Amino acid sequence: MDTNQIANSLLMHRGAEADLYLSQVGPWKAVLKKRVEKKYRQKDLDASIRRERTLKEASMLGEARKAGVRTPSVLKLDPEEFSFTMALIPGKLARDNLDTMKPGAREGFFEDLGHQVGQLHLRGIVHGDLTTSNLIISEENIAYMIDFGLANYSIEAEDRAVDLHLLKRSIVTSHNFGTEKCFKALSKGYTASLGEREAASVYKKASEIARRGRYFAIR
Ligand SMILES: Nc1ncnc2c1ncn2[C@@H]1O[C@H](COP(=O)(O)OP(=O)(O)OP(=O)(O)O)[C@@H](O)[C@H]1O
Ligand SMILES: [Mg+2]
Known part of the structure; x- marks a missing residue:
């Protein structure tokens, strides 16, 4: 999801490190989690931390799911935008x-x-x-x-x-x-x-x- 799509999405939650938006992937309701910039960190370091954490969280969600744990499935991964999209759990x-x-x-x-x-x-x-x-x-x-x-x-x-x-x-x-x-x-x-x-x-x-x-x- 690019920045324009985020502008059209509904902000659900503003967390300590990430914003969460209500989103849609095909027919499915979804949640986009995007890690936000931390101004106190040097810019390149901040970007690499956010990219890494995005990748790690999405991969851990997937691993947990493989273990038989009920977690939202990851639908999209966009580390360059510091975001991933997962299924919305009603x-x-x-x-x-x-x-x-x-x-x-x-x-x-x-x-x-x-x-x-x-x-x-x-x-x-x-x-x-x-x-x-x-x-x-x-x-x-x-x-x-x-x-x-x-x-x-x-x-x-x-x-x-x-x-x-x-x-x-x-x-x-x-x-x-x-x-x-x-x-x-x-x-x-x-x-x-x-x-x-x-x-x-x-x-x-x-x-x-x-x-x-x-x-x-x-x-
Ligand atoms: N897949 C999902 N389906 C439905 N709701 C979700 C989903 N993922 C997150 N949420 C909602 O968004 C909130 C914040 O999500 P999450 O805990 O992943 O972010 P966070 O950055 O840790 O926020 P915080 O810093 O407040 O803990 C959750 O408490 C929940 O209400
Ligand atoms: Mg939380």
């Missing part, structure tokens, strides 16, 4: 809708999400920014993961644990529902994907991270 942002979901549906959502995070980790990928702002609840109450801008290849328990920790923290800090059953459901799905032994070492690291967080919070 649904609502988890951040704004988890609280009003029926408890049973919410637990189902978390078990499936745990399963998907496990699949992602099994494939050697960590999301890096797994919060309820980066999850869409589809019309069938199923989780879609978006925003792979900080995703990386890693099989370290510590990196995997950061995903679980960020997710749980984003729930505890901004939601009102009883979390215990949902966290159990999340672990059930995660363990089923990753296997008991691997999952146990991730849970151990996640508890350490939570402990460290509390320690620094009270100092």
Whole structure:
């Protein structure tokens, strides 16, 4: 999509590093994510960072999809414009809708999400920014993961644990529902994907991270 097309598209979201536009590819509704210029960086360096991050995010989305994770498919890639276009996921942002979901549906959502995070980790990928702002609840109450801008290849328990920790923290800090059953459901799905032994070492690291967080919070 060139600059003219962007001018005709609807700005959906202005993020820290990117603008997102409602777009169209053939008959499909789509979302164009374009990384914006950072004036504080030297021009050439800024362009190469934005190109690289665009490529990386689009490729990570593709890799996650291959791992069986529900993510939007990448429809177009235009690194020279610092943008890529992905399928629009119809649904609502988890951040704004988890609280009003029926408890049973919410637990189902978390078990499936745990399963998907496990699949992602099994494939050697960590999301890096797994919060309820980066999850869409589809019309069938199923989780879609978006925003792979900080995703990386890693099989370290510590990196995997950061995903679980960020997710749980984003729930505890901004939601009102009883979390215990949902966290159990999340672990059930995660363990089923990753296997008991691997999952146990991730849970151990996640508890350490939570402990460290509390320690620094009270100092
Ligand atoms: N494929 C998609 N389908 C539907 N909505 C999407 C899609 N991708 C992104 N969005 C919407 O755009 C918002 C921002 O997208 P994303 O998280 O990828 O950008 P971001 O740069 O990380 O923004 P922020 O800095 O605010 O986190 C999402 O919270 C979501 O509401
Ligand atoms: Mg985001």
